[in-house]
Amino acid sequence: MKRPDERSDRYDPHAIERRWQAVWADEGTWQVPNPGEPGFDPGARKSYVLEMLPYPSGEPHMGHLKNYTMGDVLAHYRRRNGMLVLHPMGYDAFGLPAENHAIKTGVHPAQSTNASIEEFRRQFGSWGISIDWRREFGTHEPRYYRWTQWIFVKLYEQGLAYRRLAPVKWCPKDQTVLANEQVVDGCCERCGTPVVVRQLEQWFLKITDYADRLLEDFKLLESWPERVVTMQRNWIGRSEGAEVSFRCPEPEIEFPVFTTRPDTLFGATFFVLAPEHPDLERLVQGSGHEQEVTEYVQRALKESTEERADTEREKTGVFTGRHVVNPVNGESIPVYVSDYVLMEYGTGAVMAVPAHDQRDFEFARKFGLEIRRVIEPVHGEISEDEAFVAHSGQERLVNSGPFTGMTAPEAIKAITEWLAERGLGRPAVNYRLRDWLISRQRYWGTPIPIVYCDKCGMVPVPEDQLPVLLPEIEDYAPKGKSPLAASEEFVNTTCPSCGGPARRETDTMDTFVDSSWYFLRYCDANNDSAPWDKGAVDHWMPVDQYIGGVEHAILHLMYARFFTKALADMGMLSFLEPFASLFTQGMITYQGAKMSKSKGNVISPSAYVERFGADTARCYILFLGPPDQDANWSDEGVGGVHRFLGRVWRLGEEVAERAAGRGAEPPESSQLQGAPLELARKANWAIAKVTDDIERFHFNTALSALMELVNDAYRLKEELYGDETGERALSFATATVASLLFQFAPHLGAEVYDRIAGARVWETPWPEADPRLLERDVMALVVQVNGKVRDRIEVESGTAEEELKRLALERPNVQRHLDGKQVLKEVVVPGRLVNFVVR
RNA sequence: GCGGAUGUGGCGGAAUUGGUAGACGCGCCGGCUUUAGGUGCCGGUGGCCGAGAGGCUGUGGGGGUUCGAGUCCCUCCAUCCGCACCA
Numbered sequence: 001m002k003r004p005d006e007r008s009d010r011y012d013p014h015a016i017e018r019r020w021q022a023v024w025a026d027e028g029t030w031q032v033p034n035p036g037e038p039g040f041d042p043g044a045r046k047s048y049v050l051e052m053l054p055y056p057s058g059e060p061h062m063g064h065l066k067n068y069t070m071g072d073v074l075a076h077y078r079r080r081n082g083m084l085v086l087h088p089m090g091y092d093a094f095g096l097p098a099e100n101h102a103i104k105t106g107v108h109p110a111q112s113t114n115a116s117i118e119e120f121r122r123q124f125g126s127w128g129i130s131i132d133w134r135r136e137f138g139t140h141e142p143r144y145y146r147w148t149q150w151i152f153v154k155l156y157e158q159g160l161a162y163r164r165l166a167p168v169k170w171c172p173k174d175q176t177v178l179a180n181e182q183v184v185d186g187c188c189e190r191c192g193t194p195v196v197v198r199q200l201e202q203w204f205l206k207i208t209d210y211a212d213r214l215l216e217d218f219k220l221l222e223s224w225p226e227r228v229v230t231m232q233r234n235w236i237g238r239s240e241g242a243e244v245s246f247r248c249p250e251p252e253i254e255f256p257v258f259t260t261r262p263d264t265l266f267g268a269t270f271f272v273l274a275p276e277h278p279d280l281e282r283l284v285q286g287s288g289h290e291q292e293v294t295e296y297v298q299r300a301l302k303e304s305t306e307e308r309a310d311t312e313r314e315k316t317g318v319f320t321g322r323h324v325v326n327p328v329n330g331e332s333i334p335v336y337v338s339d340y341v342l343m344e345y346g347t348g349a350v351m352a353v354p355a356h357d358q359r360d361f362e363f364a365r366k367f368g369l370e371i372r373r374v375i376e377p378v379h380g381e382i383s384e385d386e387a388f389v390a391h392s393g394q395e396r397l398v399n400s401g402p403f404t405g406m407t408a409p410e411a412i413k414a415i416t417e418w419l420a421e422r423g424l425g426r427p428a429v430n431y432r433l434r435d436w437l438i439s440r441q442r443y444w445g446t447p448i449p450i451v452y453c454d455k456c457g458m459v460p461v462p463e464d465q466l467p468v469l470l471p472e473i474e475d476y477a478p479k480g481k482s483p484l485a486a487s488e489e490f491v492n493t494t495c496p497s498c499g500g501p502a503r504r505e506t507d508t509m510d511t512f513v514d515s516s517w518y519f520l521r522y523c524d525a526n527n528d529s530a531p532w533d534k535g536a537v538d539h540w541m542p543v544d545q546y547i548g549g550v551e552h553a554i555l556h557l558m559y560a561r562f563f564t565k566a567l568a569d570m571g572m573l574s575f576l577e578p579f580a581s582l583f584t585q586g587m588i589t590y591q592g593a594k595m596s597k598s599k600g601n602v603i604s605p606s607a608y609v610e611r612f613g614a615d616t617a618r619c620y621i622l623f624l625g626p627p628d629q630d631a632n633w634s635d636e637g638v639g640g641v642h643r644f645l646g647r648v649w650r651l652g653e654e655v656a657e658r659a660a661g662r663g664a665e666p667p668e669s670s671q672l673q674g675a676p677l678e679l680a681r682k683a684n685w686a687i688a689k690v691t692d693d694i695e696r697f698h699f700n701t702a703l704s705a706l707m708e709l710v711n712d713a714y715r716l717k718e719e720l721y722g723d724e725t726g727e728r729a730l731s732f733a734t735a736t737v738a739s740l741l742f743q744f745a746p747h748l749g750a751e752v753y754d755r756i757a758g759a760r761v762w763e764t765p766w767p768e769a770d771p772r773l774l775e776r777d778v779m780a781l782v783v784q785v786n787g788k789v790r791d792r793i794e795v796e797s798g799t800a801e802e803e804l805k806r807l808a809l810e811r812p813n814v815q816r817h818l819d820g821k822q823v824l825k826e827v828v829v830p831g832r833l834v835n836f837v838v839r
Numbered sequence: 840g841c842g843g844a845u846g847u848g849g850c851g852g853a854a855u856u857g858g859u860a861g862a863c864g865c866g867c868c869g870g871c872u873u874u875a876g877g878u879g880c881c882g883g884u885g886g887c888c889g890a891g892a893g894g895c896u897g898u899g900g901g902g903g904u905u906c907g908a909g910u911c912c913c914u915c916c917a918u919c920c921g922c923a924c925c926a
Contacts, residue, residue, distance in 0.1 A: 010878090227843055227921080234842075234922055241926085259926060272926095308924085315924085338924095345925045352926085358840090359924050432925060553921085623864070625852060629845085630919090637851070639877095640864050650879085692855085701853065704863035711863090714880080782859050787907040789859055813893080827906050832858055837906045 011649040013613020017747040021128055029762070030075075030130040032086055034524065034536045040084075047083040048540045049075045050519055050579075052548030052556070056091045056116040056138070057098065060123050061595065062588035062621065062633060063549065065605040069618045069744075070585065070627055070699070071547050072129045076743040077694050079130075080766040086540050088522040089124060089131045091117050093140035095511045096174060096190060099444035103477050109444040113140060123606060127614045128746045135525040139514035140444075144521065146467035147531035148514055149449040151567070153460040156450075160206045160566055161438075163450075163458065167276070167343075168437055170198040175478030176441045177202060179510060180434050181235075181555045197301075203448060203507065204435040207562045211236050211431045213576075214561055223581040225628070228553040235554050237432025242416045244425040246271055246324040246351060248335070251286075253279050255324055258346035258430045261356065262419070263411035265328045266400040267374035268351040269364065271335045272317065275300040276343035280320075283335070287321030293337055300339040308339055315340055315363040326351070327424040328415065329401060338363060346430055358388045374399050375408060436559065438510040443476040443483040445508030453495035453502035462496050468504070482506040515556055516563040519543055519578060538574045546579040553584065583697060586630040588621065608638060615745035616642040622699035622744060641703075645748055647710055648737055651717075652752035655734045658721055662731030664739070664757035664764075669772050675719045676729035682712045683733040684773040690740045691766070699744070706741055709733065731756055739767055782833035783808040785817040801828045808834040 024030065033040040051071040054064055075087040091113075098109040105112075117138055124131065137144050155161040168177045171188035177200065182189045207214075215236055218229050241260035248255065255271070273280055275297040284293045296318045300308070317338030324335055340359055341350050354364035355373040364371050375395050395408045403411050403418075419425030439448070447468045449461035461468055471490040476483045484490055484506040495502035517531075524536040557579070564578040587594060595602045608617045620641040624631035655662075672680055686709040693702035713733050720726030735756045742749025742761045753761035776797055781804060783791040791811045795804065805826060808814055818838055825837040 230843070231921060237922090237925065239925075257926075261926080313924095340924045340926095342925070347926095350926045357926070359926075362924090430925080432922095550920085623851090632851070634851075634865075636865055643879095644864080646879090696855080698853095700851095701863080704853075707863055780859075784858085784907075787858095787905095792859070816893095825906060827858090829858060829907095833907090835858085835906055 011646040013615055013645070013747070016751045017126070017128060017614055020747045020750045021125060024128075024130070025125070028134075030087065031132045031134055032084055034533075035539050036535075045083045046086070046540060047075075047078040047545070048086045048543045049078065049545050050086075050088070050522075050543045050547070052546070052552060053090045053092050053515065053518055054120060055095060055097075056093055056113055056120050058116060059119045060605060062590075062603065062605055063585075064120075065127065065617060066585055066588055066621045066627065067547060067549070068124065068127065068129050069621055070583070070697075071545075072127075072618075072746075073622070073694060073699060073743045074545055074547075075130055076746065076762065077766065080762065080764065082765065086522065087131055088135040088525070089129075089133070090136055090518055090522065091120065091138040091140075092511060092515050092518070093117065093138035094145075094445045094508075094514055096176075096442065096444070099442055099476055100174075102444070109476070110140065113138070123609075126609055127605070127618060130746070135522050137521065137525055139446075139511070139518060142467045142469060143528065144518075145446040145470075145514070147521065148446045148509070148517070149461070149466050149468060150463060150531060151517060151563070152509070152513070153449055153463070153466075154570060154572075155205060155566060156460050158566070158570065160209065161203060162206065163201060163203050165199060165201050166204070166437075167197050168200050168202055169195045170200075171195050174442075175480050177437060177439060179437045179512070179555075181436075200439075202437055202439040203505075203509075204437055205513075205562070207436045207559070208431060208433055210562050210565050211238065211433050212429075213565055214558065217561070217565070217576055220577045221580065221582075224579075225582065225584050228550070228557065228582060228584060231553045232558055235433065235558070239430050241428060241430065242412075242419065242425050243347070243428035244351065244419060245327060246349075247327070248283060248322055248324045250322070251282060253283055255279070255349045256347050257349050257351050258428055259351060261353065261412070262415045262425070263397060263400075263403075263406075263408045264353040264356045264374055265326065265351070265415055266397070266403070267353040267355050267372045268326050268333060269354060269370040269372055270333050270352045271324050272341045272350050272352050272360075272363070273320070273335060273337045274341040274343040274348040275337055275339055277337070277348045280337060283322050284320050289319060289321035292318045293320055296337060303339070315359070315366050317363065317367070319367075327419060327422070334369075336363075336367070344434065345432065356388060361388070372399065378407075436510075436562075438513055439507040440510055441480065441482045442478065442508055443470075443473065445511060446470075446514060447484065448505040448507050448509055450505040451493055451495055451502045452505065453498060453500060455500055456495055456497040456502075459495055459497045459502070465496060470508075482508065484508070512555055512559050516559045517567070519560070520567075520573075534572065534574075541573070542575050542577055543579045545581050545583065547583045547585060549587070550584040557582070583628065585627050588624075589630055589632045592632055603633065612638060612642045613645075613747075615645055615748045619645065619703060619744050623703045625700055627697055627699060644703075644707055644710065645745060647714065648741060648752060649748060651710060651713055651734055652738065652755050654717075655731055656755040659727035659731045662728050662756075664732060664735030664753070664759070665728075666732045666770065667725050667728040669770055671725065672729070675716045676723075676726045679712055679716050679720065679733045680729045681773050681776075682709050683729075683736040684769040685709075686740060687736060687767050688769040688774060691769075694743065702740075703744060706737055709737055713737070736767065739764065779831060781808070783811060783814050784833055784835040785814060786837060787835060790814050790817050797831070801830065804828055804830075804834050808836075
């Protein structure tokens with residue numbers, strides 16, 4: 001007697017998957033030519049389908065499976081719709097985790113990274129992802145980072161990369177600076193250590209030059225999630241207002257402030273400087289308040305970013321003993337120093353209007369300062385809270401000299417003009433966005449290609465001397481300066497300009513620089529005379545569909561947009577936005593929680609691929625739910641999808657035997673009736689449904705549609721065998737299942753299609769539903785009384801309204817509910833329902 | 840505090856424009872596969888009442904618009920995410 005696992009009719013995913021993977025690898029099936037290369041079809045539409053490149057650490061996780069499966073579905077779907085599809089893969093290989101691992105274990109980051117890349121590559125292969133592997137690279141390879149350095153030099157030449165002494169966020173644990181974007185709640189995004197502020201000479205990229213265009217060009221995007229756009233918009237934080245000058249007569253210092261509310265200028269009753277304000281010391285000198293101010297500043301600077309950011313705590317501050325003049329009324333107002341004013345926003349100084357600003361109000365109340373209301377509603381009273389927020393046409397100025405009586409919006413304009421005419425202010429726009437700090441005092445990154453020469457100063461490394469290779473070093477442990485500084489032969493070099501002795505920059509670049517242009521390199525990955533050929537990039541770009549996690553909503557996506565614009569401005573690209581459409585996927589959780597090593601609930605795709613096969617793992621992760629939402633992986637659930645694929649396989653085997661040679665062509669639709677018609681209809685319904693669902697990223701419902709089709713095939717198949725038309729319908733339906741399933745479960749789809757049609761499904765155009773089979777000749781008419789369903793009738797499609805009403809009234813259950821009542825209204829929705837409104 | 844999202848059976852989820860709520864899957868219950876199955880096939884499965892026909896009820900709570908609301912409007916609650924002393 002045969003044990004179940006020995007049965008010959010058992011779905012064996014591993015044999016099937018191995019077989020088709022070998023075909024695709026041998027034939028290079030998913031390679032796509034560039035313009036001018038053999039096989040390139042200038043008439044075909046292009047589509048660039050890209051998933052965010054993985055950071056290779058350990059082995060791939062469930063998020064990767066989801067990400068690359070989604071992309072693969074689209075890539076296949078678009079290929080079969082006649083498009084030339086670019087679907088590449090690479091690795092974001094530089095970065096701190098590999099380096100920290102190296103410090104712990106002594107294994108060189110290159111070694112662990114490469115081992116991980118090999119594992120990623122192997123698993124992507126085992127998942128059957130359709131990649132053009134000729135375009136693969138890691139960002140840590142000199143043949144790649146050579147061009148990262150090249151781009152840096154170009155940015156430098158444009159004045160978009162610059163070096164300056166700046167207060168920077170420093171992570172004491174990682175011993176490196178962080179970009180503003182990498183500081184979360186005052187802590188290092190990576191390790192959670194509270195960050196401190198340090199003054200350092202650092203490299204910045206001038207992303208602020210592009211703030212307006214980063215906002216403006218959202219309109220060029222085809223399809224981005226609204227919330228990602230909103231997040232970026234908030235991050236850039238553009239606000240319009242005015243810059244207004246407050247002058248201190250003694251000592252003579254000008255203090256410009258930024259305000260969005262110039263209409264409240266007459267309500268400014270005091271003035272506040274940030275503790276870090278550079279003019280503070282000079283201001284206080286000789287005021288008699290030096291000691292209190294110094295003490296306060298010392299205390300404020302010692303506090304962590306976290307503590308200072310707490311909005312709940314009471315306002316603190318001290319009087320400086322100085323006054324500044326309010327330019328609109330010449331009034332002298334006292335100057336305070338307080339930590340609620342931030343040096344990094346605006347000018348580090350604010351005019352305080354306690355009647356119309358919550359924070360100023362709190363400060364004024366604590367220090368007993370005047371609160372002067374200058375805005376009042378046109379109608380009615382305004383509560384204290386409301387006074388802080390809105391300024392609309394519904395409010396008018398009071399106590400505001402010549403501007404009294406104007407509405408708030410009018411006054412904003414008038415006061416700003418008045419100031420500008422007198423050289424006391426001007427309209428101004430302010431941003432929350434800061435320049436991008438890219439220096440990292442770490443080893444495992446792209447060296448910054450700059451040389452310091454005593455004679456020539458800062459000299460960028462010329463193109464023919466790139467790449468500046470990352471040297472082999474003994475000790476990469478962080479010491480507060482870059483480990484590269486310890487390598488004498490790296491640091492000491494000759495000046496590219498004068499040939500004299502010079503020293504290299506020893507910082508490396510933030511890894512986000514590496515990933516800000518990788519999508520361009522895929523277009524021409526093996527070019528060793530340029531970062532890319534413009535023709536190739538202009539052909540493939542922009543990415544038509546980008547897919548990745550929301551966690552990159554701000555950082556990566558904004559940096560990549562910035563790079564694209566900067567490179568386009570240099571004439572190197574002919575488009576302004578890198579990613580036309582963006583899809584952000586939800587997280588995969590396990591046991592209801594985010595997977596993490598500390599929780600011990602990490603599961604790996606490879607375990608499921610080994611047990612059930614890649615097709616099951618791929619389908620299950622998509623069947624789990626809508627892909628933009630978080631979804632919980634459950635071990636019971638996988639079994640259900642695996643059973644479904646087993647059913648597909650057995651159906652394929654059985655049909656290939658019992659309806660041999662019937663092929664994939666649909667039977668002539670005009671002759672169909674009964675079971676063959678029903679199944680042919682279902683198959684056409686599935687074609688339409690799956691097509692639509694893929695377009696809408698509703699992969700879960702596409703798979704349910706296929707399950708329904710398979711269920712119907714099982715239910716009807718015994719009836720269909722032995723009859724020419726029946727067998728053709730069954731064979732067609734089964735081939736359709738395989739064809740539609742191929743995108744999700746490529747191996748099984750290819751196998752079953754091959755068994756039935758003797759053809760390669762990926763070379764078969766995407767099927768189109770036969771419109772004649774999408775129409776129903778009978779439909780279920782719902783009969784309602786007062787909106788409640790009382791019966792359902794099978795009626796012929798196209799039955800006239802009067803006839804529908806007549807048929808509905810005949811039904812006994814409808815009669816019962818109408819009995820003795822007066823019909824007030826009859827609602828007929830053709831093709832759907834009849835509703836009698838009675839009393 | 841501001842902004843955004845989500846809330847539907849025991850569970851994951853379905854329901855393009857307002858028109859049969861619960862597709863599909865998991866789980867559970869039952870039947871068949873002349874013996875066993877962590878196999879396969881078939882059927883049932885929101886709750887309550889009822890022998891049945893059928894009835895009542897039901898999409899986080901409350902209210903509204905409509906012949907008809909998971910879907911639209913108002914309001915409240917809960918959970919999650921982003922930003923947060925941004926002048």
